[in-house]
Amino acid sequence: MREVGPGARTTISFKVNGGAVEVDVSAEDRLIDVLREGLRLTGTKEGCGIGECGACTVLLDGKPVNSCLVPALQVEGREVETVEGLAKDGRLHPLQEAFIEHTAVQCGFCTPGMLMSAAALLRENPNPTREDITRAISGNLCRCTGYHQIISAIEDAARTMKAWGPVASGAGTSEPPGAPVVSEASRREIHSRNSAD
Amino acid sequence: METARDKAAKDGPQDEFSIVRHRAKRVDAVEKVTGRAKFGADLYFDGMLHARMLRARFPHARIIRIDASEARKVPGVVAVITHEDIPGARTFGPVKRDMPVLAFDKTRYLGDGVAMIVATSLEAADKALELVRVEYDELPAVFSPEEALAEGAPVLHDHAPGNIVNHHKVRKGDVDAGFAASDVVTEREYRTQFIEHAYIEPEAAVAVPNPGEGSVTVYGSIQNPFTARRVVAEVLGVSLNKVRVIQCAMGGSFGGKDDIMSCMCARVALAALKTGRPVKMVNTREESIVEGYKRHPYVLKYKVGATRDGKLQAMEIRILADGGAYASMTPFVTWRSVVQATGPYEVPNVKTDVYGVYTNNTYAGAMRGFGSPQIIFAHESLMDELAAELGMDPLDLRLKNGFRPGSVTATGQALDDHAVSLVEVMQKAADAIGYREKRKAYSEAARRAGTKKVRGVGLAASYRGVSLGGEGVDATGAIVSVQQDGSVYVYAGLAENGQGLRTIFSQIAAEELGCNLEDVVFMDTDTSLIPDGGPTVASRSTTMGGNAVRDAARKVRETLLAVAGEMLGTSCEALKASGGRIFVDGDPGRSLSFGEVARAAYNRGELMAAFGWYKGPKVWWDEEHGQGRAYFTYVYGCQAAEVEVDTETGKVRVLKVAAAHDVGRAINPATVEGQIYGGVAMGMGYGLLEEVEMARGVTRTRNFDEYLIATSMDVPEVIPIVVENPDPYGPYGAKTIGEPTCELLAPAIANAVCHATGRRIRELPLDLEKVLLGRSLKAARGKRGSEQA
Numbered sequence: 003m004r005e006v007g008p009g010a011r012t013t014i015s016f017k018v019n020g021g022a023v024e025v026d027v028s029a030e031d032r033l034i035d036v037l038r039e040g041l042r043l044t045g046t047k048e049g050c051g052i053g054e055c056g057a058c059t060v061l062l063d064g065k066p067v068n069s070c071l072v073p074a075l076q077v078e079g080r081e082v083e084t085v086e087g088l089a090k091d092g093r094l095h096p097l098q099e100a101f102i103e104h105t106a107v108q109c110g111f112c113t114p115g116m117l118m119s120a121a122a123l124l125r126e127n128p129n130p131t132r133e134d135i136t137r138a139i140s141g142n143l144c145r146c147t148g149y150h151q152i153i154s155a156i157e158d159a160a161r162t163m164k165a166w167g168p169v170a171s172g173a174g175t176s177e178p179p180g181a182p183v184v185s186e187a188s189r190r191e192i193h194s195r196n197s198a199d
Numbered sequence: 200m201e202t203a204r205d206k207a208a209k210d211g212p213q214d215e216f217s218i219v220r221h222r223a224k225r226v227d228a229v230e231k232v233t234g235r236a237k238f239g240a241d242l243y244f245d246g247m248l249h250a251r252m253l254r255a256r257f258p259h260a261r262i263i264r265i266d267a268s269e270a271r272k273v274p275g276v277v278a279v280i281t282h283e284d285i286p287g288a289r290t291f292g293p294v295k296r297d298m299p300v301l302a303f304d305k306t307r308y309l310g311d312g313v314a315m316i317v318a319t320s321l322e323a324a325d326k327a328l329e330l331v332r333v334e335y336d337e338l339p340a341v342f343s344p345e346e347a348l349a350e351g352a353p354v355l356h357d358h359a360p361g362n363i364v365n366h367h368k369v370r371k372g373d374v375d376a377g378f379a380a381s382d383v384v385t386e387r388e389y390r391t392q393f394i395e396h397a398y399i400e401p402e403a404a405v406a407v408p409n410p411g412e413g414s415v416t417v418y419g420s421i422q423n424p425f426t427a428r429r430v431v432a433e434v435l436g437v438s439l440n441k442v443r444v445i446q447c448a449m450g451g452s453f454g455g456k457d458d459i460m461s462c463m464c465a466r467v468a469l470a471a472l473k474t475g476r477p478v479k480m481v482n483t484r485e486e487s488i489v490e491g492y493k494r495h496p497y498v499l500k501y502k503v504g505a506t507r508d509g510k511l512q513a514m515e516i517r518i519l520a521d522g523g524a525y526a527s528m529t530p531f532v533t534w535r536s537v538v539q540a541t542g543p544y545e546v547p548n549v550k551t552d553v554y555g556v557y558t559n560n561t562y563a564g565a566m567r568g569f570g571s572p573q574i575i576f577a578h579e580s581l582m583d584e585l586a587a588e589l590g591m592d593p594l595d596l597r598l599k600n601g602f603r604p605g606s607v608t609a610t611g612q613a614l615d616d617h618a619v620s621l622v623e624v625m626q627k628a629a630d631a632i633g634y635r636e637k638r639k640a641y642s643e644a645a646r647r648a649g650t651k652k653v654r655g656v657g658l659a660a661s662y663r664g665v666s667l668g669g670e671g672v673d674a675t676g677a678i679v680s681v682q683q684d685g686s687v688y689v690y691a692g693l694a695e696n697g698q699g700l701r702t703i704f705s706q707i708a709a710e711e712l713g714c715n716l717e718d719v720v721f722m723d724t725d726t727s728l729i730p731d732g733g734p735t736v737a738s739r740s741t742t743m744g745g746n747a748v749r750d751a752a753r754k755v756r757e758t759l760l761a762v763a764g765e766m767l768g769t770s771c772e773a774l775k776a777s778g779g780r781i782f783v784d785g786d787p788g789r790s791l792s793f794g795e796v797a798r799a800a801y802n803r804g805e806l807m808a809a810f811g812w813y814k815g816p817k818v819w820w821d822e823e824h825g826q827g828r829a830y831f832t833y834v835y836g837c838q839a840a841e842v843e844v845d846t847e848t849g850k851v852r853v854l855k856v857a858a859a860h861d862v863g864r865a866i867n868p869a870t871v872e873g874q875i876y877g878g879v880a881m882g883m884g885y886g887l888l889e890e891v892e893m894a895r896g897v898t899r900t901r902n903f904d905e906y907l908i909a910t911s912m913d914v915p916e917v918i919p920i921v922v923e924n925p926d927p928y929g930p931y932g933a934k935t936i937g938e939p940t941c942e943l944l945a946p947a948i949a950n951a952v953c954h955a956t957g958r959r960i961r962e963l964p965l966d967l968e969k970v971l972l973g974r975s976l977k978a979a980r981g982k983r984g985s986e987q988a
Contacts, residue, residue: 045234054903085234109697110231111450148876
């Protein structure tokens with residue numbers, strides 16, 4: 003992590019959904035600000051800002067994190083995966099398919115974070131029990147569904163993925179949809195949660 | 200990927216429907232699982248500014264002066280907006296116009312907005328917030344209905360000198376005679392708490408100025424776009440057609456994104472017109488909990504009389520509802536309470552009084568359940584307490600007094616034109632949980648000394664009026680528009696809140712037209728595209744909106760069948776439309792695709808769009824005598840819970856819940872089950888976990904670290920039991936499911952805990968200290984334990 007004083011700006015480079023990006027950030031910026039405001043990857047949601055609701059869950063080097071608790075500067079040189087990177091080559095991830103199949107989506111606001119927690123689980127543990135799943139999503143609050151259909155969906159996705167082989171084997175395998183194209187043109191300045199002046 | 204469920208969905212049910220009654224996938228699921236769905240905070244416009252609110256410093260204070268001169272000097276600040284900038288109405292409110300958009304004379308709770316900073320960045324806005332100087336004259340305040348009603352109490356609103364928002368009553372028979380005829384008379388007091396909607400998406404709105412003078416478009420997490428439009432127009436002082444409100448994807452609402460969103464929309468609209476630029480406002484979670492209205496805390500005094508054999512003779516009920524600083528929906532919430540206060544039981548003599556009261560707490564308003572969870576906690580606890588006094592089983596007492604076909608309610612309404620299925624849902628829930636066996640087995644187990652963990656079962660039942668009832672005008676519309684390629688638009692005045700309305704309405708349109716569900720696109724609710732169809736509340740969407748969609752789709756189908764009849768050389772009566780084809784009934788070889796017929800109809804110049812409208816059956820209410828046909832139909836539900844109580848810690852674990860709900864007809868069994876699972880989780884939170892703690896008007900539980908909602912680890916096993924007794928009024932017989940699911944579990948748990956421990960807890964939630972010590976240590980009840988002198 004770089005040393006940057008309050009208010010100072012610096013450029014960081016990291017990978018999002020397999021694609022390299024460079025963004026200007028300040029010391030106060032959080033990863034969620036970089037994703038939403040800077041890269042307009044608005045699939046990642048903010049529900050509480052204190053790491054309690056899990057709506058902002060993304061994968062950092064394959065591990066689920068609350069992106070509202072991660073300083074942007076800590077992401078330098080690392081890999082981030084968001085919900086926009088789950089579907090590959092125009093095909094939904096088995097988890098996404100299963101969420102649709104099981105009516106595991108109601109308002110949809112917790113869904114991206116829920117999917118990322120589930121994706122992390124299935125990568126780590128391809129044969130999870132219902133209890134494993136319940137524990138893996140216990141940091142993701144949902145007010146609509148009561149969780150049952152979500153848990154069933156994840157169980158189902160695990161079965162599918164086992165039958166089909168490793169569909170989502172991790173970041174950086176190809177150029178997934180949702181990955182910002184690496185170029186100067188896509189490089190946006192982030193005025194920390196601010197897009198106008 | 201075909202699951203067993205999917206197969207079942209494809210195969211059955213074997214009836215006359217091809218799309219309704221099937222487990223159709225949600226039509227908005229793909230956009231939601233890919234992160235592409237746009238919620239209010241996800242919108243960006245060129246040159247967009249950010250707005251932040253300065254809120255009240257005191258729960259009750261006179262505003263002497265607001266000085267924003269230093270705040271305006273902060274680089275990046277474009278405007279500081281106060282009540283002086285409002286060109287139109289300064290106040291709004293669904294029943295009483297008592298709530299300021301920006302406080303002008305007084306602050307009445309800590310969520311009141313005093314000034315709005317509009318800046319190029321949130322940082323600049325936050326900096327400026329600290330520089331606004333507001334001079335206050337602090338006033339004495341009241342923080343409970345009892346305080347507010349005391350002689351000489353401080354008055355919040357000039358129009359309500361006694362701090363009473365409203366008083367509703369029901370009068371039936373002669374309660375004195377009823378108690379005189381009773382062998383047992385039981386009196387109890389119950390209390391419920393403030394709870395938070397806790398939708399995961401905090402409130403967000405963006406206003407964009409339109410080129411026309413004084414015209415604006417507002418986007419956001421808006422439960423009721425038409426309500427918001429009216430408030431925006433009134434505050435701006437412009438006509439309704441200058442304001443366009445478009446609903447974004449809603450990250451949950453549960454009744455909670457109504458008044459607060461009308462207010463936020465009016466604020467950003469003011470800012471957008473003042474600055475000429477798009478303006479966005481997003482609440483933090485803390486702001487959402489401090490500003491947002493809550494479920495009303497009730498104090499409920501119940502007196503019930505019964506004969507020795509358990510027949511109810513009389514009920515006398517007095518309820519105080521803490522409405523907080525503004526009236527909001529209190530008059531309607533408490534009206535539902537007064538109608539349903541005696542529960543689903545025949546009681547010949549009833550006297551009920553419900554008062555809504557102003558206090559300097561956060562205001563209370565609409566929340567899923569809407570005045571029912573409180574009274575159901577009371578009457579269902581009371582039924583168990585009465586059963587104990589009579590030496591009866593609680594289920595038997597309910598069966599003895601429960602509504603049956605033709606029963607007459609407390610408001611004098613005969614339940615004679617729909618299936619009164621109370622007994623059916625009670626028996627189904629009881630059977631599924633194993634009520635009779637466990638009631639006996641666990642009582643015996645509890646008698647064995649030395650058991651650290653004890654188990655119990657309990658249940659609760661309710662009846663619930665569908666839609667608005669005597670609250671007001673009940674009508675709504677929809678447009679079905681078929682395109683020349685056979686694809687279909689559906690527009691509705693009611694709005695998706697996350698519950699699945701788009702899916703249900705799309706299913707109904709596809710069913711009636713005979714097209715495929717995939718061919719239907721449900722448009723965002725936009726106030727400029729469809730007439731005002733009232734609010735998306737009171738679990739009225741399926742019944743009311745579903746009928747409107749059906750009406751519209753049937754009109755279009757008639758046109759298409761006429762064209763198809765000519766093309767196939769047969770009368771349109773001989774035709775059927777289903778599965779994307781229009782064919783001769785009994786001769787499916789003679790058929791046309793839906794798209795072919797649409798193209799032909801287009802080429803013949805036929806109108807392929809129709810407007811549908813549905814006006815609810817007549818209801819009436821006599822406020823003076825507290826009698827009437829309160830709702831045109833009712834639903835019946837019963838939830839039974841099995842719990843395990845740790846007698847050393849007070850921890851209650853809900854092991855299993857059986858939830859039986861008569862929905863009339865399940866348009867989509869999968870979304871009905873989703874409502875049951877979600878409602879059960881919310882009901883469990885109400886019973887065990889949730890409480891917005893307010894200490895002298897200060898919200899202490901401001902985020903999810905302190906305000907606890909059920910996680911995946913907390914929810915019990917749930918057995919959803921969908922009971923279908925088609926209703927004469929609903930589309931395909933469908934009634935309602937959203938709200939009944941969350942109103943029953945808290946008392947079922949309280950009854951199960953009492954069965955397990957012998958301890959009756961009359962105050963929600965059943966947290967550790969209440970279960971263990973029998974009393975609350977929470978700040979909301981005065982002071983924290985350590986602060987008690």
